[in-house]
Amino acid sequence: MEYQNLLYQVDKHIAFITINRASALNALNQQTLDDLEAALVSAQRDVEVKGIVITGAGEKAFVAGADIKEFIDLSQSDAHSLSQKGHYIFTELIEKSKKPVIAAVNGFALGGGLELAMACHMRFASDQAKLGLPEVSLGLLPGYGGTQRLTRLVGRGRALQMILTADMISADDGFRMGLINEVLPAEGLMDRVIQVLDRIFSRSSTAVASAIDAVNACDDSSRNGYQVEIDHFSNLFLTDDFKEGVDAFLGKRKPNF
Known part of the structure; x- marks a missing residue:
């Protein structure tokens, strides 16, 4: 454009x-x-x-x-x-x-x-x-x-x-x-x-996006920031990035997100 x-x-x-x-x-x-x-x-x-x-x-x-x-x-x-x-x-x-x-x-x-x-x-x-x-x-x-x-x-x-x-x-x-x-x-x-x-960029883009949203919720009166954090935290357990991050940590290597 x-x-x-x-x-x-x-x-x-x-x-x-x-x-x-x-x-x-x-x-x-x-x-x-x-x-x-x-x-x-x-x-x-x-x-x-x-x-x-x-x-x-x-x-x-x-x-x-x-x-x-x-x-x-x-x-x-x-x-x-x-x-x-x-x-x-x-x-x-x-x-x-x-x-x-x-x-x-x-x-x-x-x-x-x-x-x-x-x-x-x-x-x-x-x-x-x-x-x-x-x-x-x-x-x-x-x-x-x-x-x-x-x-x-x-x-x-x-x-x-x-x-x-x-x-x-x-x-x-x-x-x-x-x-x-x-x-x-x-x-x-x-x-x-x-x-x-x-x-x-070396971190999980999925986790980064969730963290931005959770921080933004801190100042949003229409949302409970603590609940937003809980929801993102638990939902990230379902992601491939979480599995890769934990596997890399336990394997003592850098994650490949």
């Missing part, structure tokens, strides 16, 4: 999705959201893909927010639909993905860009990255799940401070508060992300 505003490449079981609007600091306009949705669906359906990396083109930005120029003519109904679309992409296609999704935050991650990164299962950032949710300075609030995910990741007080002041923080500050997994020199960022995914 041809994408207008992103690059899509599969290499060694990883789908690399690069938001490609460097001249606009990779801002998420509606076409980019459409491209992102299509790329994620493609990655989920591709049996060769075991993990997904999302990053931004160029050296300045991961994604520096939504494209504010498109907001000017939106009606209240249009804005509602746009927010719903963002929630669908970030929640159903990223957060609930059975395949691990990692954000390689290579620069500014602001507004919708930080919301995109927070939807991913892990966030690795360049030491030059800046993070923030500046929406209240526009008379808005984060509309793609940012109020909820930031609160879960860093706690109510820190989330409110970031959202209400609209101030940016450094990648190091993000790491200290639990928003970022690791901070790395820019030149080593992607290598580290690939290294982590390779480690995950």
Whole structure:
């Protein structure tokens, strides 16, 4: 498929999705959201893909927010639909993905860009990255799940401070508060992300998918996370991966999942 505003490449079981609007600091306009949705669906359906990396083109930005120029003519109904679309992409296609999704935050991650990164299962950032949710300075609030995910990741007080002041923080500050997994020199960022995914790929993909779902259930009020864990734990006993994993452990060899 041809994408207008992103690059899509599969290499060694990883789908690399690069938001490609460097001249606009990779801002998420509606076409980019459409491209992102299509790329994620493609990655989920591709049996060769075991993990997904999302990053931004160029050296300045991961994604520096939504494209504010498109907001000017939106009606209240249009804005509602746009927010719903963002929630669908970030929640159903990223957060609930059975395949691990990692954000390689290579620069500014602001507004919708930080919301995109927070939807991913892990966030690795360049030491030059800046993070923030500046929406209240526009008379808005984060509309793609940012109020909820930031609160879960860093706690109510820190989330409110970031959202209400609209101030940016450094990648190091993000790491200290639990928003970022690791901070790395820019030149080593992607290598580290690939290294982590390779480690995950050496494990059971069935167990990985179940673990992602169980962790997600922790924040889902419609599900009992403990019961989800019990169900996944017991169901995995029926899988070939479990049989291979135990056989490999007892045979003192590496499993072949």
